[in-house]
Amino acid sequence: MTMHKGSCLCGAITYELKSEPKAVTHCHCRMCQKQHGAAFATYASIPKSDLTYLSGENLLVSYNSSASIVRKFCGLCGSNIEWVGSEEYPDWVSLTLASLDSPFKPNRVKRVRVESQVCWLQQ
Template identity: 65%
Template sequence: MQSRSGISVLAATFYRRSGGHDSQQPCLSACIAGSTMSTASVIDCLQGSCLCGAVTYQISSRPKAVTHCHCTMCQKQHGAAFATYASVPKPDFRYLSGEDRLTSFRSSNRVTRKFCSVCGANIEWHGSTDYPDWVSFTLATLDMPFTSYKAKHVHLASKVCWLDQTTS
């Protein structure tokens, strides 16, 4: 554990590193509000947004299960060879603005995907029967730096033929 003054210095450094935009301040304030806090707690508080900025969200725990999904649903939804997601417990994912601008699409009998109705950016999906208390969000919508030390490729049977996985 670090002292509050140590956390303040760390938060200021993280704030500058993340671009120092005013939009990051509420997240840092919420993370620093506790009387004692580990370094990981400040770094794990992240914010993201859609392409047009209408939808913003906050993650209050370290994202887990970073996955590059090659299924055809993700390919179609993203218009790309694969989609990259990370997951957090549902209570740790919170919309800061634009929740009324989200459109939901039930892509299967159990999965609901959400995207911005203004710009079309994919934000999240939920409904996994294996992990019903978790939400997966599109990692590329984060506005702050995040480093994953482990990521896996899934549904490789439907990988597009024009993508060489060794260079992805």
Template identity: 70%
Template sequence: MHRGSCLCGAVSFRLRSEPKAVSNCHCTMCQKQHGAAFATYASLPKSDLEYLSGQELLTSYHSSGRVVRKFCSVCGSNIEWSGSEKFPDWVSIAVASFDTRFDPKSVKDIHLDSRACWLQRSEGQG
């Protein structure tokens, strides 16, 4: 069972099942929300996500259509997103928020059409 928390520790959670899908999302919304080239998420049924503390501190943002992103209102850590039309009963958890070791068998890169142009540069290139 995996556990996780936000940066300040106010929000904590545990997963009751092993995530089924892991992806590096390169969409511009994930780039902006994380301030990074991509965000890595692990998906599982919503019923298998249990908040242990701080659920009342989560702030929701409707980023597009039915998609709702949740983050800690104290420290700003991204925790989850849900609302996929294809998988309405699933939630995607930010892997970087896990406190336990998570070593997925595979990670899929998605939305590569908006991949950061500087991501593939090797050291020393300008």
């Protein structure tokens, strides 16, 4: 297995994964659209214990976007890094797939919250 590494835009926050990312999703919910400034956000989930921050963990800023969900981003450059707090999967973390620096091609990408999909997105 390849050890995957990732970082924020400015490179102050770096991390590595001890397992292959799972459950890759394009999320079309309004919170992801607002946070990313995009039509959707792409996340991959891994067990929390398989995520290690190598640098800049103290720069992560947290924002509670709902009662249980905490979104984390770089306090310097604003890059979205992760969200946690799923009631269904409390021991998992979802990372922004685009923050990976090593190549990763998921076998499958699920689309979720499509009821919020923007009207200008081409299929």
